[in-house]
Amino acid sequence: MVRRDRKETAMGQLDQRNGWSRRLAPSLEEIEALALEAYAQLPAEFRALSGEIRFHVADFPTDDVVEEMSLESPFDILGLFEGRPIGALDTPQTGEFPNRILLYRRPILDYWAEHEESLGTLVAHVLIHEIGHHFGLSDADMEALEDQTD
Numbered sequence: 803m804v805r806r807d808r809k810e811t812a813m814g815q816l817d818q819r820n821g822w823s824r825r826l827a828p829s830l831e832e833i834e835a836l837a838l839e840a841y842a843q844l845p846a847e848f849r850a851l852s853g854e855i856r857f858h859v860a861d862f863p864t865d866d867v868v869e870e871m872s873l874e875s876p877f878d879i880l881g882l883f884e885g886r887p888i889g890a891l892d893t894p895q896t897g898e899f900p901n902r903i904l905l906y907r908r909p910i911l912d913y914w915a916e917h918e919e920s921l922g923t924l925v926a927h928v929l930i931h932e933i934g935h936h937f938g939l940s941d942a943d944m945e946a947l948e949d950q951t952d
């Protein structure tokens with residue numbers, strides 16, 4: 803029989819209320835739910851201006867996206883806007899799909915693991931960034947806007 807002192811026993815009984823030992827990484831559906839929740843919390847006027855936009859969550863970007871964007875790794879992108887910015891939608895083109903925002907689960911989870919912010923906050927940030935592209939803003943435009951709000 804192995805004798806345990808109080809310190810060992812206390813360490814063996816760490817706070818398990820959050821149940822991390824049984825939790826799995828958030829699924830595609832759970833990331834989508836976080837994105838929809840973040841979108842629902844945006845001002846109604848902003849959502850109305852967004853028009854028809856769809857959200858999709860995938861584990862990673864496609865190989866085509868990685869190649870087109872010259873990414874070193876599929877972990878180098880958290881989200882992507884596909885389509886034409888709202889200002890360019892006056893003349894629809896034949897066979898054109900609705901604008902969509904893709905969120906990439908695995909890169910988002912990797913980023914989340916390395917930074918000090920909640921998963922919900924991170925998903926909301928990526929979603930809002932991609933909606934910025936939907937409105938025709940560049941990355942530089944959005945960085946300038948973020949700097950003004952900091």
